[in-house]
Amino acid sequence: MEDNKIQEVKSPSLITTPSGGWGASVHVFAPATVANVVCGFDVLGFAVNEPGDEVIMRMTGKPGITISKITGDDGRLPLDPAKNTVSVSVQHYLQSVGRADVGLDIELHKKMPIGSGLGSSSASTVAGLFAIKTLLGDEADPAKLLPFAMKGEEMACGQGHADNVAPALLGGFVLIRSYEPLDVVRLPHPAGLWCAIVFPDVDVPTREARQIIRKNIQMKDAVTQWGNIAGLVSGLFMQDIDLIGRSMKDVLVEPVRSMLIPDFYKMREMAMGMGAVSFGISGSGPSVFAFTKDEETARLITQKLQQHLTGLKIGSNTYVSTINDAGPRVLG
Amino acid sequence: MEDNKIQEVKSPSLITTPSGGWGASVHVFAPATVANVVCGFDVLGFAVNEPGDEVIMRMTGKPGITISKITGDDGRLPLDPAKNTVSVSVQHYLQSVGRADVGLDIELHKKMPIGSGLGSSSASTVAGLFAIKTLLGDEADPAKLLPFAMKGEEMACGQGHADNVAPALLGGFVLIRSYEPLDVVRLPHPAGLWCAIVFPDVDVPTREARQIIRKNIQMKDAVTQWGNIAGLVSGLFMQDIDLIGRSMKDVLVEPVRSMLIPDFYKMREMAMGMGAVSFGISGSGPSVFAFTKDEETARLITQKLQQHLTGLKIGSNTYVSTINDAGPRVLG
Incomplete structure (x- = not known):
């Protein structure tokens, strides 16, 4: 990694209307994560290949975010976009990149249990952020999405921790060296683990x-x-x-x-x-x-x-x- | 390192009488060390090229250890071999390898200040242990000397810490992952530091x-x-x-x-x-x-x-x- 230090998102390298135009959609998977990793409370986490959550995001002609469907949550998650971690994170991202004009509809498909300790809300949030990044053709380093994902964690857990969202977003093993300023380091691991x-x-x-x-x-x-x-x-x-x-x-x-x-x-x-x-x-x-x-x-x-x-x-x-x-x- | 886990010294690969026979002597330097390294209290340390201490050790015909000279200490260190960290560590080593019959005379030349926070006692102890290892032709991994060096630290500081003796003995950056059991890991470092x-x-x-x-x-x-x-x-x-x-x-x-x-x-x-x-x-x-x-x-x-x-x-x-x-x- 060229730049492990992620302090502030200033100008993601946006943003053209996607080739599919309005109405374009994307289907994204984001992984479950294991935070703490026993001896790294609040600073270490890693991502796994399964389980994970899926988001289908569609661009609409009308500014604002709607959530049309959530499956696999036994009715526990709010459809209100002001209360759902996915839409809240995406909204923060859109505001930051000056695209509050964008209209989106979100389907969230929970493919993992809620409240499991596997970073369920992080997987959903990261899937949503990766979907909007993809739809807008944002070529910036995915790590730049981290502060927005942490907004979602703040809503879900009461604190803006990064030890689930960072590995969900970056993959692999991740160290959150510091929160203020945010300093994230991707670590290697043995292939056979x-x-x-x-x-x-x-x-x-x-x-x-x-x-x-x-x-x-x-x-x-x-x-x-x-x-x-x-x-x-x-x-x-x-x-x-x-x-x-x-x-x-x-x-x-x-x-x-x-x-x-x-x-x-x-x-x-x-x-x-x-x-x-x-x-x-x-x-x-x-x-x-x-x-x-x-x-x-x-x-x-x-x-x-x-x-x-x-x-x-x-x-x-x-x-x-x-x-x-x-x-x-x-x-x- | 092939074996980072040092739990117990059972049978160092001793021990022949050195080619020089009784009367052989050796002059050894061991380095000062910086322990803690700011954020690694009690678990990290590294060695430097200067300063350091020197020991001249001579084999005598008569069992037992004497200290004939100490320089550079302003008279602060004891010549009594039962009270000096160098001789005490060497004595533990000799007992462990079944060579309590060996007679030694030690000169200790302090080339660094005592009480400086630079691992002064560790440098002396490690120089002494490396000297006896060399004199006896002990080919074992130097890491096997660590428990004996820690005996010296116990006498000098009241606790058997390893964050000075381990880097003094092994060189480079050293992590003491655990004390019980003793588990020491040598770390790399950038060449230009x-x-x-x-x-x-x-x-x-x-x-x-x-x-x-x-x-x-x-x-x-x-x-x-x-x-x-x-x-x-x-x-x-x-x-x-x-x-x-x-x-x-x-x-x-x-x-x-x-x-x-x-x-x-x-x-x-x-x-x-x-x-x-x-x-x-x-x-x-x-x-x-x-x-x-x-x-x-x-x-x-x-x-x-x-x-x-x-x-x-x-x-x-x-x-x-x-x-x-x-x-x-x-x-x-």
Whole structure:
């Protein structure tokens, strides 16, 4: 990357009316993401190939944004464009590039569970922003969309975090080095890393999951944590999967948040016993994830953990994926 | 490094009587080190080419260790081998490799100020351990000496820290990912990085400098800190000097320790104004250091800061160096 430092969006390299003219439409996918990555609370995240959300965006002749359809949300998301994170982010973008005259209709197809800890709102928001960027022929670096995506997060979670939207937008592993000014660094990763995700269908709202985290901590625990994040980042650069595994320990957030997840430590014991490189909470939970060195181990882990949750009468969704290096993509 | 994980020393690949036989001697240099590196409190350090300490070690016919001479210490260090960090570390090593029968005499030549925050005791200890390793023809990875060097630190500072001894022993930039078990990772760095060091001759004992650090901190400050250490490690791997500079900020330790250093913030302002990449406290101080992109800037910074301290009637030593990738070396 030539410029990792994203502080302010001044003049995206817009903007011509697309070749399709008014009425043109685009269908975009954006990926789910795993934030925190065990030892990188609030500063690390990565994208996966599945699940993800889809947006179909159509240009209309009439200024303003409408949301004509939302599927897969069990009626939980608002159709009001002033209250939906997708339309709010897109609106901020349009204002910033001086195109408040543009009229848009949005269909949002949720292909992943809401409140899962997999960056559900981020995936939708990024899909929407990538759709409008594509429709307007904006050639600017996708990273320039980040501040708009964070506006959506602010609405969804009460705080403008970037550890889901940044990897959803940029793909791969992303470090948010600093929020003020915003400074985002894309990190490499070993090619052979697989990710097993299990979403136990219990309710852990993001806001509440944040509130239970301790505001005051011991320096010695913080030292342990930053030794580990430094080790994880080193392992990513060195393609050293064992170092990645040794470093993925969390003495600060996991001990508290794991209480909200059914049989968290039992699931970890099972996953590690089956050969996982590491195991932890995705974002604020309740989804959990494991890194593995191959697809077979990842599939075995999701299968066995799902069986275990079924035994507890808890439904679950499972996903097996490599890391998604591309971020959002146009489906049609 | 093939094996970054150093947990236990079981059987160094010893040990023949050296070709020189009893009476053989060796003269070893080991480098000064900058621990913490601003945002990596207790887990990061690097070695410089100067200053450093020297040990001359001679094999005697009679079991046991003697210290016949110490120079450059103004009489502050004990000649009693049971109380000197060099002999204590060497003694631990000899016991571990089953060679308590070996007789040694040690001369320690301090070529750097004691209590400077530049890893003075570590340099001496590492020089001693590298000397005995050389005399005994021990071909084991130098990293295997680390636990013995930490015994010396435990005696010198009250705690067995590794952020000075590890870079003194291994050279370059070193991350201590974990202490239990000990897990040390050698990090790369940009070739063109220069280090300017200024030691203001005021007294800041390591023990006291540790005691003033807060034991309880805010989570939000810890998040800032681990975003920065992750950024610094990324910058080292990416050879991105600007990212290294942006990441070298410390919101937790520097605000407290800087109070013990005369005109710390004024010196920082001066160094940054002259083009430093970053500026901070070396170890527990009072030495300060700056990274620069060239030798000329480093020399200018040391000169101007020394002048400033002279104006405050404070004597100082200054050093300009690239990063020392070799660690200790045999001088003769």
